[in-house]
Amino acid sequence: MRDRVSWGVLGAARIADNFVVPAIQRSANGRVVCVAARDRERAAAFAARHGIARIYERYDEVIASDQVDAVYIPLPTASHFEWCRKALLAGKHVLCEKPIAMTASQVRELIALRDATGLICGEAFMVAHHPQWAFVRERIADGTIGELKRVEGSFTYFNDDPRALKNDLALGGGGVRDIGVYPVVTTRIATGLEPVAIHASITIDPRFGTDKLAVCDLTFPGFDLHFYCGTQLARRQHMIFHGSKGWLSLDAPFNPGVYDDARVRIRPDGTGKVEIAEFGDVDQYQSMVEDFSSAVLRRDTSIVFPLEHSLGNQLVIDEVLSHANR
DSSP states (O other): OOOOEEEEEEOOOHHIIIIIHHHHHHSSSEEEEEEEOSSHHHHHHHHHHHTOOEEESOHHHHHHOTTOSEEEEOSOGGGHHHHHHHHHHTTOEEEEOSSSOSSHHHHHHHHHHHHHHTOOEEEOOGGGGOHHHHHHHHHHHTTTTSSEEEEEEEEEEEOOOTTOGGGOGGGTOSHIIIIIHHHHHHHHHHHOOOOSEEEEEEEEOTTTOSEEEEEEEEEETTEEEEEEEESEEEEEEEEEEEESSOEEEESSSSSBTTTBOOEEEEEOSSSSOOEEEEOOSOOHHHHHHHHHHHHHHTTOOOOSSOHHHHHHHHHHHHHHHHGGGO
C-alpha cells in the first residue's frame, strides 16, 4: 500500500498559506505536489515558500493531473460547491474549507456525489481534531458538571476593509459563514445533539450587504446555546458549558496557539476550586490532514468529520441567515 497522498491545492489563500499547506508538508502521510492560482507570480511565491514542485494557472489543471490524489480547496465560500463537485467528478478526493457549501441542499448533493463515486469528501473543520474538544465531550458525558443547561460562546474580529473577500457578499462573505459556524459546530461536537429551535438577530453592513453581527439563540434538548459572532468587533473567542453542578470553559476554543493556549478550566461542584487541563502545542491542522490522508490510503470513506456532520451545521447556518430578512 502507498504511504503518502499527493495533494493539489486550488488557490493561495491565507488559510492555506499559514496553516493547512504547512500542515500537509509536515504530515507523515501527505505532500503537496502542485498549486494553482489565478496570479502566476503569487502561485510561484506560494510554491517556493512551501517546497511545491509545480504551479498551474488554472484550477482545472490541478484536478486533471494524474499526479494528484486529493484536492484541498481554500477558495471563497461561494466557489466551494462548484469546485468540490468538479474535483469529485474528476476522480479526486476533496478536503474543502468551511463552510463547504452555501446551502444545505448543496451539501446533500455532495453527499450523493461522494456516495456515487466512492471518493472521500470532507469539510476542513480542524476543531473536530483537537483533543481539547474530545476532553470537553467526555467531561460533559461523565456528569462532571451535572446536567448541561446553558452554553455561551463568541467569535469576533475586526475587518471593515471593502477589498476583503470576507466582506464580499457575492463571494459568500459575512460573519455567520466565516466564524458563526464555530460555536455551532463545537456545541454539536461536545454534546452529540442537534438544535430543535433557532432564533437570531442579524445586523447587516449597508456598505457590503454582509452580516457584521449575529446574536443567536438555539434550543437543544435539555439546554440552550447563546452565541454572537461579529466582523467589526475586537478579537474575541470563548465557549463556556454551564451545568447544574459546575461549569467548564475553553481559553482558546477555535484557534489554540494563535488566540491563546489550549486550556480547559473546570469548576466541577461549587467548591471554588478551578481545575485546569492543558493540551500543549497540538497542531489541529496536521491532525486533520493526517486523518484525511489516512482514510484515502486505506480506501475507507470514514473520516472524523464526515459530510453528514457538515449537513447538520449547514442546516443551522441556513436558518440563522434566514433571519436577516425578517
